[in-house]
Amino acid sequence: MNEKRRYWIIAAIIGVALLLIASFTTANWYQNRSKASNPNNSESISNLQATVFNKNLDNVSAEDGVNRYLLRESEITNNLLKELKNTEVSGNGSMDYLKSMLSLNEAAMLLSESYLSNGSNNEPVKLFAQQTITTLQDEIGEIKGLNEKYAKEEHKNEDMENAYLTDFNALVSKLEQAEKADSSSLEHAYAGALIRYDQMAVDMATSILEYTDYNDIMSLAQEIINERKPHMDELKKLTP
Numbered sequence: 582m583n584e585k586r587r588y589w590i591i592a593a594i595i596g597v598a599l600l601l602i603a604s605f606t607t608a609n610w611y612q613n614r615s616k617a618s619n620p621n622n623s624e625s626i627s628n629l630q631a632t633v634f635n636k637n638l639d640n641v642s643a644e645d646g647v648n649r650y651l652l653r654e655s656e657i658t659n660n661l662l663k664e665l666k667n668t669e670v671s672g673n674g675s676m677d678y679l680k681s682m683l684s685l686n687e688a689a690m691l692l693s694e695s696y697l698s699n700g701s702n703n704e705p706v707k708l709f710a711q712q713t714i715t716t717l718q719d720e721i722g723e724i725k726g727l728n729e730k731y732a733k734e735e736h737k738n739e740d741m742e743n744a745y746l747t748d749f750n751a752l753v754s755k756l757e758q759a760e761k762a763d764s765s766s767l768e769h770a771y772a773g774a775l776i777r778y779d780q781m782a783v784d785m786a787t788s789i790l791e792y793t794d795y796n797d798i799m800s801l802a803q804e805i806i807n808e809r810k811p812h813m814d815e816l817k818k819l820t821p
Contacts, residue, residue, distance in 0.1 A: 646700035647767050653695040654774050658756075661688040665753045672737035674745035675798050678789040679728045681749065682782065682805070686717045686724070689778045693717075696771040706768045706819050713775070716808065720801075727797055741792045748788040756781055772820040779809040779816075 664684040671677055693710040701707050759777050763769040786802035786809075793799060 642700060643767070647764060647770055650695055650699045650767055650770055651764060653699075654692060654770065657688050657691045657695070658774070661685065662753065662757055665749075665756075670742070670746070672739055672742060673731075674738065674742035675789065675793040675795050676728065676731060677742060677746065677749070678785060678793070678798065678802075679724050679731075682785065683721060683724050683728070685778060685782055685785070686721050689775060689782075690714055690717045690721075692771065692774055692778065696767065699767060701767050703768050703819075706771070706816075709816060709819060710771070713812070716812075720805070723801060727795075727801065730797070731795060736794075738794070741794075745788055745792040749785065752781055752784050752788075766820075768820045772816050776813050776816060779813045783809045 661684060665681055668677060668680050668684075671680075690713075693713045696710050697707060701710075756777060761773065763773060783806050786805040790799055790802050793802075
C-alpha cells in the first residue's frame, strides 16, 4: 500500500512539473508571437516622435518665412511710397502716370519674387505669382516704350495734370494708410499686399482715362483695368 502511495505521489509531482513546463512554454510562445507581429514597436515610437518633431520644425520654418516676407513687403512698400511721392511733375499728367505705373509694377514684381523665395509650398499660388511676374514684365516694356515715345513731344497740359495729380495723391495716401492684411500664412500676406497694389493700378488707370489725350495711354490704362480686376478675383479665390 505504501508502495502504491509512493508511486501516486511521484506521478503527481511529475504531472505538476509538466504543467509548469507547459505554462512557461505557452507564455514564451505568446511573447515571441507578439514581438513577431510588431517587431518595430520601439522603432514606431521613435518614428512618431520624429514626425512630431519635424512638424514642429515645419511650423517654425513657415513662421520664419512669413516674418521674412513681411519685412521685405514693408521695405518694398516704403520704397514705393517714397518714389510715388517724389515723382517729378512733368507738366503732362500722362507722363506722370507712366512713371508712377512703372514704379508700381516694379514693386509688385518684387512682392511676387519675395513670396516665391520665402518657402512657399502652395503650388497654385506659386504659379499665380510666376504668371504675375511675366505679365508685369510685359507691361513694364510697354510702359517704357510709351514713355520714350511721348517724352520727346514735351507736350504740356498743366490743368489736366493737376486734375490727375489730385486723384493720384489721394491714392498714394490711401495706400499709405491701408491696414495690413491677414498674415496668418505666407499666401495671405502676399495676397493682401498684391491686391492693394492691383487696386491702386485700377484706380490710377481709371483716373488717367479721364485726363489723357493719348490713345495709346488710354489703351494701356484700359488693358490694366481689364487685367487687374480678374487678377484680384482669382487671388482672393486662391487665398480664402
